[in-house]
Amino acid sequence: GEDVEQSLFLSVREGDSSVINCTYTDSSSTYLYWYKQEPGAGLQLLTYIFSNMDMKQDQRLTVLLNKKDKHLSLRIADTQTGDSAIYFCAESIPGRGYQKVTFGTGTKLQVIP
């Protein structure tokens, strides 16, 4: 079955890098995603990575995927106060004719000025 886990909380100083980690159990994942949720808002897709890729970089965001260890990470360079939010990783798993997206527990990122 699918199970996606994240640490609950991360605190960093403004300007430092943040690394949010995620582990998953289903090796048949096709896509892995990172979403950002600001207070009272929906989810914003930040980036995603194909399961056959090791790394993807998009401006300040770097996604690393270790498929052997089923470990996904999101690095935010030069973290800003506006990056404070809850970050969810998610995996997309093939189902019966469709893809099923399952979310992690979310990591609350606090950026200290």
Added chain:
Amino acid sequence: GAVVSQHPSRVICKSGTSVKIECRSLDFQATTMFWYRQFPKQSLMLMATSNEGSKATYEQGVEKDKFLINHASLTLSTLTVTSAHPEDSSFYICSALGQGYEAFFGQGTRLTVV
């Protein structure tokens, strides 16, 4: 990126009434849409997977007669909370799968049952 519109963003209803939430993919066709429920300070719980033209697939523990899902077209899925009770108060979020299997989310609906 692709846009998914969810409506309404907030709704307050009386106990015992039904509420319909709409999820539309505005600039792409989505054969698959998902409905999630999020409790305060918790992650999203997948309620059901909605496939256009067929019956929705509900997750274990989700009452299909209470949470009616209709995916009548490639751009619209609706979730109807029937005979709502205060314990149904929650944040409901839909998402739609794009062609490349990217999952795009609506902004969510805050349902309060009084």
